[in-house]
Amino acid sequence: MNNRLSIIIITLNEQDNIKDCLESVKWADEIIIVDAHSKDQTIQIAKDYTNKIFIKEWQGYANTRNYALQLVNNEWVLFIDADERVTSELKEEIIKSISKKDSELVGYMIPRRSYFLGKWIKYCGWYPNYVTRLFKKGYGVYNNLNVHEQLIIHGKLGKLKNDLLHYTDRNLYHYFHKFNSYTSLAVEDLMMLQKKFSYKNLLLNPVFTFFKMYFIKLGFLDGIHGLILCVLSSFYVFVKYAKLWEKSINYKEK
Numbered sequence: 001m002n003n004r005l006s007i008i009i010i011t012l013n014e015q016d017n018i019k020d021c022l023e024s025v026k027w028a029d030e031i032i033i034v035d036a037h038s039k040d041q042t043i044q045i046a047k048d049y050t051n052k053i054f055i056k057e058w059q060g061y062a063n064t065r066n067y068a069l070q071l072v073n074n075e076w077v078l079f080i081d082a083d084e085r086v087t088s089e090l091k092e093e094i095i096k097s098i099s100k101k102d103s104e105l106v107g108y109m110i111p112r113r114s115y116f117l118g119k120w121i122k123y124c125g126w127y128p129n130y131v132t133r134l135f136k137k138g139y140g141v142y143n144n145l146n147v148h149e150q151l152i153i154h155g156k157l158g159k160l161k162n163d164l165l166h167y168t169d170r171n172l173y174h175y176f177h178k179f180n181s182y183t184s185l186a187v188e189d190l191m192m193l194q195k196k197f198s199y200k201n202l203l204l205n206p207v208f209t210f211f212k213m214y215f216i217k218l219g220f221l222d223g224i225h226g227l228i229l230c231v232l233s234s235f236y237v238f239v240k241y242a243k244l245w246e247k248s249i250n251y252k253e254k
Contacts, residue, residue, distance in 0.1 A: 003099050004074035006030040014082035015040040022049040024085040034068045062142040062149040079133045083167045090162040106155030107135030113163040124219035146185035187243045197248045202241040210234035
């Protein structure tokens with residue numbers, strides 16, 4: 001089992017992404033896909049790359065990822081989303097890193113290069129955007145947040161140098177398709193953390209988000225793409241707290 005790598009991919013209607021994703025990781029020792037009952041060709045495409053495809057009712061990102069970890073047969077695990085790609089340079093670095101003997105490291109953070117509306121976003125606080133995805137089985141577990149769930153690693157982490165490519169939101173239709181769901185899930189997280197609605201959060205947090213991303217994080221250097229991203233990100237924050245207000249009103253009425 002030593003130095004062997006398992007890839008985990010969580011999918012739902014990813015026929016436009018899954019082939020390129022799987023092509024980028026077909027060198028791995030094991031590929032595990034947990035699918036939430038896709039209605040498109042995701043499963044059919046994936047069968048060309050692995051027979052370890054598990055269909056499971058959706059129970060949230062964190063729970064699904066933790067379930068997938070139980071299916072792994074190798075020592076090392078790499079989580080990758082369907083809209084992400086492992087470059088040949090990153091592949092070689094991963095293989096070299098997990099082959100090190102007597103290393104104290106149990107996981108690695110990977111720099112992620114994200115593309116928004118077809119453009120690599122270098123600023124806005126989006127790059128290098130290190131994500132912890134590569135780790136030893138038994139040393140990591142996901143927390144119970146609904147959005148932006150985090151992998152908790154029990155041990156020492158290292159950093160890789162080569163980028164993981166992330167092709168997020170190829171168009172605005174795709175962005176807003178996720179928008180409503182993600183803001184609602186974010187509200188559930190706020191309520192779970194017992195966060196209460198305040199006008200301060202509703203009015204000031206969106207403004208601060210835009211100012212931070214566009215000016216402090218130099219989003220204006222990303223041109224029109226950066227401007228659109230910063231505006232949409234601030235609107236995301238506004239809608240999240242508006243939905244929190246709506247939830248609080250509903251609870252009072254009940």
